[in-house]
Amino acid sequence: MYSITVEPECQLMRIAVSGFWPSEILPGYIAELHRQTEGLKPFGGCRRILVDMSDYPIQSQEVAQAHARIIAYGKDALRAATAVVMTSPLSKLQAKRMANLAGHELFDEEAGARAWLLAQPDL
Template structure:
């Protein structure tokens, strides 16, 4: 698999009401649709009420995305039925971070660089 290939893992921890997403590569709409389906599967494993879960996103391997991909992720992020209570996002590339900030505007989001442990700590401290 090369760096351009879209890839993601989404895991749910029902005891913490925490969804952890590791995402990387370059996305087109079919991969965004697959991501959304996988995210919905993870959400169904949670025990909390709607919009009460926490989300940790490690996107250090994410490439700069097309405008179409940003719009697609914006649609996924702005679905009121699946919005997180809080999101911690770990990024490395400045431009990719600027893109995700645009996609996640008006959300309770905190950005981190470096290791996901700090982001997870912030999320769970609530």
């Protein structure tokens, strides 16, 4: 349902999510995000987040709002740039509705998202 990897040399966290999530998955997911973020602190912190949602269908409002809050936390607390990869037109509509709350860039493919992230200045 999710995998989280980090690239310390780029201060980047890559998150891949898939499937339809029950709300019960959120506490474990959030705990893993915090664990991975803490692991990047010795390298200057998490400054870039790539979220691959290309295999992630429309979610419940609760789960979608949780993702928006997580991305907003990345922007506000971590000062991280976030790129989200989405291929589904319906998922993009849901993401755009949450974009004002979250603050992220949407991409159709990972290569473009990664290039944009790596072009962001180190903070």
